[in-house]
Amino acid sequence: MSTTTIPSGRTVLSSLLRADFTTQWRNRKSVVLILLIPIVILISWKGLAFKLGGAFVLSNCITIGLIAIGLMGYSNAVARDREKGIFQRLRVAPLTAWSIMASRLTVQLAMILLLTAAVFIAGFYADHISLSPAGYAVGFAMAFVGGSVYLGLGQAVVGLIKNAETVSAVTRLVYFAFIMVGMLADLGALGNTIGNAAKWSPYGTVKMILANGMQPGTWNQHSSIALAVTVGYALVFSGLGIKWFRWSSR
């Protein structure tokens, strides 16, 4: 009998990534749903693209998709795996907690990349919206920053709530609340006070950095403040989510 050594971090991470990407692929119906909602909105807003601007429409659709990834996809998958004891099984192996979560988050970053690319492509073909190369590049970067806010929020929800079904119900509620309040406030339907609050909410700041990022020429002090607030939201939500998170639902 001989003692066993710890495998390299690279080997462990590649095994985890392969399993997590396979799991995501097998759940492709939910992936399609996450992508479909922003694309449908994008196509249905074809007329508005000329009135409100291409960046406005694209940023709204990407924000909606980012909320779905963080709140509906990530948080529900983590809550389910925790309830089924999948995390506990992984944690009795020679793995660090960060490697388990890094693998999960990498899959979500790939989802953000896929969503943003899908919205840009659909925007180009369906609504004839085209951006400068810099606009596309900054758009992707801002999507990652914005996505981290909702992944952090999803983490906070699974940190605060242990039951997977309650997590699912709460995230659906928050998802619709964000979209409805955000979009209606954006269109000026909720008055100045709520409009201003929505503008500096996670929905508003993410949308703002996306819209202004896609038109780098329009980036101003306001955009920089929105970026700082967005990063602040991401740090606060992630911090609380990590602090509150328990690996077991028992």
Added chain:
Amino acid sequence: MLYPTNTAVLQVEGLHVNYGSFRAVVNVSFDVQVGEIFGLLGPNGAGKTSTLGAVEGLLHPQSGKIVVAGYNVQENPLLARANLGVQLQATNFQPELTVSEILQLYAGIYGVAITKEKLQAILADIQLEDAGKKRFGQLSGGQQQRVSLVIATIHHPPLILLDEPTTGLDPQSRRQLWERMETLRAHNHAILLTTHSMEEAEAVCDRIAIIDHGQIIAIDRPQTLVDKHRNDPEVIAVSRKGRITLEDVFIGLTGRTVRS
């Protein structure tokens, strides 16, 4: 590194685990030797799972020392866990993954190189040659337990923890699992087993510890425990078959009260 065969693979010394003001494990000490099947028996809520949780590194004890294959669980958690094979009570793996994919995942996690041929040989060894492409959830309870055990031993760890592995299995599957445990013992693996089945403890365990209210109240060979306690009035009072069994000793020592 070769593991010496004359030392304990697991040493637990003065273990204390609290949940708030509740003392789940109180000053528990025991060891498991190379090539030994050690049973941890106790009523519900006696402290078995908490003790196992501390050995696995899933919960942090208030005090005490746990050493796995020479590695202190608190000081070298990854090395200690690398030398552990674990079959949890609930055998849950990602339901979207196939049996082959789960085996490949855990082989990678434990740093075991696995070819297609080796994978097929592992599946054949557990009579699941055709189940490689099946999802884990599609397997029967007995098949799931076999997969779980093979994953727990995929890296040939010196110590294997089995948490109630035969719960819900039919007699054939249970016997098969016992034989697998005995084969592992023959290959010098040490096994720490928790079970509610006295029949199982008597059949496979070299030594057992009875834990109640967080404390070990008896530790010895199953037959020695029966011999030691056969004249205890509490044991005689609960005897049902005209002869004293391990179950009589267990109930005699832990009481008749049903635990939640």
